[in-house]
Amino acid sequence: MNKWTEMRTAYRLGKLGTLSATAKELGIHRSTVMRHVDVLEEALSVKLFQRNDRGYIPTEAGLEVMRLGEVTDVQFSQFANKAISRENELEGKLSITCVSELAPMLMPLIMEYQTRFPKMQVDILGDIRKFALEYGEADIAIRMGPKPDTLDNIVFHFATIELQLCVHTKYIERFGMPYDHNLSEHKFIALNERASHLPWNEWVYNQIPNENIILTSSAGQVLNYALHNGVGIGVSTDETIKNNSDLIEVNIDERWQIDAWMLIHRDMLNIPKVRKFVDLVKQGTPVGLNLSV
Numbered sequence: 001m002n003k004w005t006e007m008r009t010a011y012r013l014g015k016l017g018t019l020s021a022t023a024k025e026l027g028i029h030r031s032t033v034m035r036h037v038d039v040l041e042e043a044l045s046v047k048l049f050q051r052n053d054r055g056y057i058p059t060e061a062g063l064e065v066m067r068l069g070e071v072t073d074v075q076f077s078q079f080a081n082k083a084i085s086r087e088n089e090l091e092g093k094l095s096i097t098c099v100s101e102l103a104p105m106l107m108p109l110i111m112e113y114q115t116r117f118p119k120m121q122v123d124i125l126g127d128i129r130k131f132a133l134e135y136g137e138a139d140i141a142i143r144m145g146p147k148p149d150t151l152d153n154i155v156f157h158f159a160t161i162e163l164q165l166c167v168h169t170k171y172i173e174r175f176g177m178p179y180d181h182n183l184s185e186h187k188f189i190a191l192n193e194r195a196s197h198l199p200w201n202e203w204v205y206n207q208i209p210n211e212n213i214i215l216t217s218s219a220g221q222v223l224n225y226a227l228h229n230g231v232g233i234g235v236s237t238d239e240t241i242k243n244n245s246d247l248i249e250v251n252i253d254e255r256w257q258i259d260a261w262m263l264i265h266r267d268m269l270n271i272p273k274v275r276k277f278v279d280l281v282k283q284g285t286p287v288g289l290n291l292s293v
Contacts (some may be wrong), residue, residue, distance in 0.1 A: 009028075009036035010036065010049075010069070013049070015066065037049065046059075091119035092121070095124075096124055097137075099220050100126050104239065133264070134265055139268060141262070141264075144258050148261055153264060154263070161237055164236070164238065166241050166248060171230035171233065179250075180253075185212075187212055188213045189215045189234045192218055214232055215231055
């Protein structure tokens, strides 16, 4: 039985005793108070109040409704106070879905966020599937490729990422250094899904003989692991190559750029835990990454 509104009205009527006082407190008409009580009594098949010239006196069943209403009222007040406190103090969990390649760019942001709000936890969802923001599967999504076109999500530009071919020193020790003129003789790794918004991946499929693409995967984490273990030539970000002396750039005429976008459901943008993270992105990170919104 879904009669929460009527139960609340009956509880307030039992406490206040008159239609006028109850209507004033709830901001409704006297006739609405009477209708709520009549509907509830009909649904429960019991009399909740004795009506007399001094007002409404709760029956035994009415007193039970009042006890239930009081417990509910107290619990709701406690919940409301706790929710307000959690938002003011930023206590809880922020969930972000992104591909693993973006993790190095996110870490300075997350560290600064948790320095400012130490009671916040951050959950990184690295699954390759797209989590649905509209169903609360994540608070924030960061996706690479063309700008997403959605009605319910607000989209910010997060970063422009430079990508290039590279190879690990472990690979060079086994197979030699690849050059532009002998690339077709070397071993490559690639995503198994061919998509137009991944031009570097298309370049591998278009330029390298199929038999030389020796490992494919749908997971970027797997390809990253393979690259760092010398399995084959792959693609990484400029930032990663610069910060890892074991990764060597393979000089070809092709370099790629890809945009990363931050998506937030419109109903979540002004939730404090989300808004504070967005503010950090707008300000830039403490280590100076150039992220623009």
